Amino acid sequence: MTTTLKAAGAALLLAGASLFNPAAAQEGPSDMQIAHIAYTAGNLDIRYAHLALAKSDNPKVREFAELMIRDHTSVNDQAVALLTKLGANPEDNATSQQLVMNAKAKRDELSALSGAAFDRAYAQNELAYHQFVNKTVETAFIPAADNKEFKALLKSALSVFKVHENHAAGMVKSLK
Amino acid sequence: MQQAMTTTRRTGSFRTEGRFGALRPASLRLSALFGLFALASCGAAEHDAQAASAAAPETGTVHVIDIVDFRFEPEELTVAAGDRITWRNRDVVPHTATARDKSWDSGNLNRDEEWSIVAPAAGVLDYICAYHPSMKGRITISDAGPN
16 A cells, blocks of 8 residues: 555544544534545546546456446535535535645556556555545544535445445456 | 337436337347348337237336445345336436346436336346446246236
8 A cells, every 4th residue: 555545544534533532623624624525535536537547458447447437426416416505615625635635646656557557556546545535434524424414425425435445346356 | 038128217307218129139130231121120129019018018017126325125026027117216326227138228327317117028137237236136027916
């Protein structure tokens, strides 16, 4: 696992951890910050998928990338629809910004690879990325979310992302 | 099993209905070889669908399969020939209901979209979600009616 991924995961978990700490509650992310982080994480995975479609000829990798684009786009669209209905705006925050920076570094790293080396690195990144995001959504964001509809959407999204995690694990195994 | 069936798709306020039959390989080959007869071949497929419909007239009984949390609910269903089966996507991502043998396919179903077939003659329909193949379902069709 790369340092970049560890940093991304640490940023997410740190954001979530502060939600559990009453003393840090005021500094912890709000629903709108969680929404921004989750939306950003989804968009970043879509960007990884576009990179995979541009670089990989492996049918399994391409199929997975297309799935990521389809599913994350759908989840993000529904998040936007819910926030629009609630009249709320996602709020940019340091965790989202850190995720974007880390993802840029990871994309640069992946872009320098090709062929089977790219496929393996992409698959490993997808597995690690979903593991971190899922852990954070499940243990930090869902318990912390206030709005009922937003919490329900996070739960539905988590079930989607867990399927992705399992799929990514299978892809990693098959590419070894 | 006769795969010809009637399908219905509903997207929001839009609803389209149509009949199709799985083209037999021979029909496909003929269409490829004699493009001018393509329309005639489609006509034959339409005829097949109508024939199946005649063999299994719609009973008016409707069975609903909800797609929720990456599952077909119920995963297994027993119906009678002529019953209508409707898939409704209640999930946050697109899914499909696609025959394992690819003889029928709902195509992309976004959230809250639905798609129906009228069960053809007795047999078993095994299907998956083409996007998430770990999602599996089975429909058992009896001539006499559900068990």
